[in-house]
Amino acid sequence: MKVIRSVLWKEFVQLRRDPKLFPVIFISPILQLILLGYAANLDVKNIPAVVCDLDRSAASREFIGRFVNSGYFSVEAEVERMAEIDRYLDHGDAAMAFLIPRGFGDNLAGRREASVQIIADGSESQSASIGVNYAALVALTFTQKIVFEAIERAGGSGLSPVLVKPELRVWYNPELKSRNFMVPGVLGLILMIMTTTLASLGIVREREAGTMEQLIVTPIRPYELIAGKLLPFVLIGLVDTAFVISVARGWFGIPIRGSIALLVLLCLAFMLNTLGIGLFVSTISRTQQQAMLTSLFFIMPQIVLSGFVFPIENMPKFFQIITTVIPSRYFFVIIRGIMLKGAGWPELWPQAGALLGLGTVILTLSIFRFRKKLD
Amino acid sequence: MRFLPIAFVGPVMRKEFRQIRRDSRSLVFMILLPAFLLIMFGFALNFDVKHIPLAVVDQDGSRLSRALVEKFATTEYFDIRATLDRTGDIDGLMAREKIRAALVIPTTYSRDLLAGRSPSVQFLVDGANAMSGTTAAGYAASILQSHSQKVTLNALAKHGLGGMTRPLRTEVRIWYNPELRSARFLVPGLMAFILMVTLTTSTAFSIVREKERGTMEQIAVSPLRPAALIIGKLIPYIILSLASAHIVLGLGWILFGVAVKGSYFLLLLTIILFLVSGLGQGILISSITRTQQVAFLLSVLTTILPTFILSGFVFPVRNMPPFIQAITYLIPAKYFLVSLRAIILKGVGLAAFWDQVLLLAGFAAAILVLSVASVAKRGMSGE
Numbered sequence: 091m092k093v094i095r096s097v098l099w100k101e102f103v104q105l106r107r108d109p110k111l112f113p114v115i116f117i118s119p120i121l122q123l124i125l126l127g128y129a130a131n132l133d134v135k136n137i138p139a140v141v142c143d144l145d146r147s148a149a150s151r152e153f154i155g156r157f158v159n160s161g162y163f164s165v166e167a168e169v170e171r172m173a174e175i176d177r178y179l180d181h182g183d184a185a186m187a188f189l190i191p192r193g194f195g196d197n198l199a200g201r202r203e204a205s206v207q208i209i210a211d212g213s214e215s216q217s218a219s220i221g222v223n224y225a226a227l228v229a230l231t232f233t234q235k236i237v238f239e240a241i242e243r244a245g246g247s248g249l250s251p252v253l254v255k256p257e258l259r260v261w262y263n264p265e266l267k268s269r270n271f272m273v274p275g276v277l278g279l280i281l282m283i284m285t286t287t288l289a290s291l292g293i294v295r296e297r298e299a300g301t302m303e304q305l306i307v308t309p310i311r312p313y314e315l316i317a318g319k320l321l322p323f324v325l326i327g328l329v330d331t332a333f334v335i336s337v338a339r340g341w342f343g344i345p346i347r348g349s350i351a352l353l354v355l356l357c358l359a360f361m362l363n364t365l366g367i368g369l370f371v372s373t374i375s376r377t378q379q380q381a382m383l384t385s386l387f388f389i390m391p392q393i394v395l396s397g398f399v400f401p402i403e404n405m406p407k408f409f410q411i412i413t414t415v416i417p418s419r420y421f422f423v424i425i426r427g428i429m430l431k432g433a434g435w436p437e438l439w440p441q442a443g444a445l446l447g448l449g450t451v452i453l454t455l456s457i458f459r460f461r462k463k464l465d
Numbered sequence: 466m467r468f469l470p471i472a473f474v475g476p477v478m479r480k481e482f483r484q485i486r487r488d489s490r491s492l493v494f495m496i497l498l499p500a501f502l503l504i505m506f507g508f509a510l511n512f513d514v515k516h517i518p519l520a521v522v523d524q525d526g527s528r529l530s531r532a533l534v535e536k537f538a539t540t541e542y543f544d545i546r547a548t549l550d551r552t553g554d555i556d557g558l559m560a561r562e563k564i565r566a567a568l569v570i571p572t573t574y575s576r577d578l579l580a581g582r583s584p585s586v587q588f589l590v591d592g593a594n595a596m597s598g599t600t601a602a603g604y605a606a607s608i609l610q611s612h613s614q615k616v617t618l619n620a621l622a623k624h625g626l627g628g629m630t631r632p633l634r635t636e637v638r639i640w641y642n643p644e645l646r647s648a649r650f651l652v653p654g655l656m657a658f659i660l661m662v663t664l665t666t667s668t669a670f671s672i673v674r675e676k677e678r679g680t681m682e683q684i685a686v687s688p689l690r691p692a693a694l695i696i697g698k699l700i701p702y703i704i705l706s707l708a709s710a711h712i713v714l715g716l717g718w719i720l721f722g723v724a725v726k727g728s729y730f731l732l733l734l735t736i737i738l739f740l741v742s743g744l745g746q747g748i749l750i751s752s753i754t755r756t757q758q759v760a761f762l763l764s765v766l767t768t769i770l771p772t773f774i775l776s777g778f779v780f781p782v783r784n785m786p787p788f789i790q791a792i793t794y795l796i797p798a799k800y801f802l803v804s805l806r807a808i809i810l811k812g813v814g815l816a817a818f819w820d821q822v823l824l825l826a827g828f829a830a831a832i833l834v835l836s837v838a839s840v841a842k843r844g845m846s847g848e
Binding site (some may be wrong): 109110113115118123125126127128129130131133135136137180181182212214217219223224226227230231233234241242259261262263265267268269270271272279283284287288291318320347376377378379380382383384385386387390391393394395400401403404405406409412413423426427430431433437440445 | 488494501510516557559562587589590592594595603610611614617618623624662666670672696756757758761765766768769771774775781783784788803804807811822826
């Protein structure tokens with residue numbers, strides 16, 4: 091134990107030697123979180139749109155009014171000719187266009203089928219699909235109104251129109267704020283990036299500098315060396331977690347509905363994985379540059395294929411299978427579960443088990459490789 | 466001699482090349498990592514929210530309520546994963562992420578409908594993922610509305626008011642990306658993201674490494690000027706990254722069918738400007754740090770999340786609050802992304818996005834000047 095303590099002490103002295111390291115480790119996560127907390131906003135409102143009303147009738151004006159009043163679209167311009175729509179969409183000045191052809195009002199009045207065109211900029215496919223969805227909804231409501239009016243005019247004949255009304259209940263995040271989803275994710279990401287890169291580069295640097303050999307000839311046992319080397323990063327990770335959680339809660343008011351103790355415990359389980367990967371990278375790299383590129387190779391999939399932004403259930407089956415060995419995937423479910431859903435052990439044990447299992451395997455393998463390198 | 470820094474660019478370049486070549490694994494990684502990541506992410510990612518796992522609680526159990534359930538079952542937006550008897554069971558399923566939404570049809574549904582009253586159904590959405598939550602709620606609203614319309618029209622037809630079917634037809638046209646394929650949308654974004662991260666990190670070590678090894682001092686006593694040093698260090702990486710960017714572009718075309726619609730020359734110009742920005746950022750980071758550890762952390766932290774989130778790749782910039790929008794001007798990937806989408810997907814000319822190219826060029830120039838100034842100020846000796 092005493093030996094571990096002195097290795098730990100040596101590590102901290104070494105880390106302190108670079109005066110820029112601690113600001114980077116402790117201040118940048120907070121800055122990142124604040125920036126990204128504000129930026130992460132998918133609540134698609136006020137989609138810029140252009141309107142081309144070729145009909146200019148009372149009905150067409152009412153139809154357009156419904157789009158404007160829905161709050162989903164903001165009309166940037168009204169154009170006279172279809173060709174002008176092109177310019178707005180090409181330049182990215184509008185993301186949607188509504189085109190009402192001549193005869194719209196007459197057709198509706200004459201009970202013939204009228205048509206409108208909704209044009210969306212598909213190069214931003216996400217906003218486009220949300221926008222199209224909204225527009226369709228607005229058009230449907232309009233249609234409904236016409237039908238109802240027609241029924242009334244027909245004298246009702248004992249009929250009244252029915253409407254199946256959805257009573258929408260949104261759980262966990264009633265205002266559907268993207269921020270509440272993203273901020274816990276950023277915590278996981280920062281924890282992973284910090285611990286994996288610090289561990290991998292720190293160990294390789296020692297080898298590059300040749301001081302690793304000096305450590306080997308001392309009577310330190312391998313497990314003491316590894317524990318002493320990795321523990322500082324565990325501490326750094328925990329402090330970062332505390333920082334990020336307090337900012338998430340204090341600044342953004344994101345709730346923590348579950349148990350904080352469980353959260354800390356599972357952060358430790360997650361760090362088994364991230365530090366294990368860091369250690370593993372250090373055993374297969376000769377220089378810090380190699381370690382850096384190799385860490386990147388391990389970090390990037392953990393960001394993109396982990397459900398941080400892109401839901402795993404939308405991925406093809408093959409990739410869904412690959413994600414089962416990505417530790418951050420389980421951590422994202424855990425952290426969002428604890429913070430947003432108030433989930434506890436009964437809901438999260440499968441994820442916790444997976445994290446522990448994966449972490450143990452990764453760390454054991456890396457320690458095994460590390461020891462072989464020492465001999 | 467000091468007025469002729471250009472004369473030294475050649476030797477610095479050759480030295481840097483030799484150093485890169487010595488480490489063959491890093492070289493291979495630098496060129497192929499972007500391609501590998503593009504393949505992986507391009508196939509795996511999908512923005513389309515479809516097949517949302519749904520639970521149904523049909524308390525009514527009538528022919529009419531089954532018709533509504535059927536309506537949900539037949540769309541590709543929802544997959545019915547569970548049919549529950551009690552609403553209490555929804556809780557557990559949603560917390561364990563087995564389902565993302567639930568439809569509850571109350572016992573009064575068919576009675577209301579037959580009596581000509583408007584029934585209501587409950588739709589529960591897991592809002593934790595705001596993105597898919599919003600979409601799911603939207604789909605459900607559309608399905609319910611078109612279902613009510615059908616019910617009403619059927620009733621009308623029965624009373625001899627047939628001619629009213631479908632008074633309004635909405636035609637949806639999606640431009641630039643007609644099938645709304647995520648790959649087409651994602652490939653430009655992924656290109657910007659992957660290139661930025663790999664570019665910045667690959668040069669992040671270029672100066673700090675020399676400091677750590679003490680070779681920077683040798684350079685300092687030579688007649689080499691900071692500008693020549695930085696340009697000489699940059700050129701080999703630009704050449705490598707150009708190769709890498711072309712592999713990515715080629716793969717985007719072969720695997721994802723994202724062909725370049727606009728001018729190749731324009732594309733090349735924006736790519737080079739973007740490369741200089743990314744590589745310059747790496748060199749700047751390298752010049753202000755003392756250890757490779759910090760240099761790497763800084764370059765990862767200033768590229769991964771900002772390019773992912775502040776560039777407009779995932780989240781539209783126009784939704785951000787004004788001061789964050791101001792910050793996005795510091796993210797070169799933002800300009801690159803707008804230009805890429807314009808060239809690759811829209812196939813429009815420079816007139817539509819010249820401002821972006823200009824801003825990108827300005828950014829690249831500023832980064833270069835800053836890194837030269839930083840090396841000059843700190844002295845090449847390190848601190």
